[in-house]
Amino acid sequence: MSSGDMIETEYQDKLVIIRLKMPQIDMFNVTELIESFKEIIDKQLPNIILDMSATGFIDSSGMGGLIRIHQQIKQYEGNFMITGLNPKVANLMRLTRSTKYLNCFDSLEDALQEVRAS
Numbered sequence: 001m002s003s004g005d006m007i008e009t010e011y012q013d014k015l016v017i018i019r020l021k022m023p024q025i026d027m028f029n030v031t032e033l034i035e036s037f038k039e040i041i042d043k044q045l046p047n048i049i050l051d052m053s054a055t056g057f058i059d060s061s062g063m064g065g066l067i068r069i070h071q072q073i074k075q076y077e078g079n080f081m082i083t084g085l086n087p088k089v090a091n092l093m094r095l096t097r098s099t100k101y102l103n104c105f106d107s108l109e110d111a112l113q114e115v116r117a118s
Contacts, residue, residue, distance in 0.1 A: 006036050015047040015115055020055050025062030037069050044076045047115045051108055053084030070102055081111040
């Protein structure tokens, strides 16, 4: 799966919305996901929103990948937000307390409001 098949990007002023087109994030595709973020992270945009509406499953490798992406964005003091979590993924993130660390929002509009407020 190429990065163009995995993500769809929409650039706005100092913001990028990334729509994940992966039904699952697991040990088999997490490395490609991290690689697909490299070009975006290199641009050092202050706000990156990841819409995971199309993702129905994530395993521990996938969680580790999201944390790694988050850390890379934090290195240049960027803001990484996640939205569109389905109930299973949201529950896993709550159980692992990742929602606090990963800046999860209930909707894309909520994340955009956070960007506008900052």
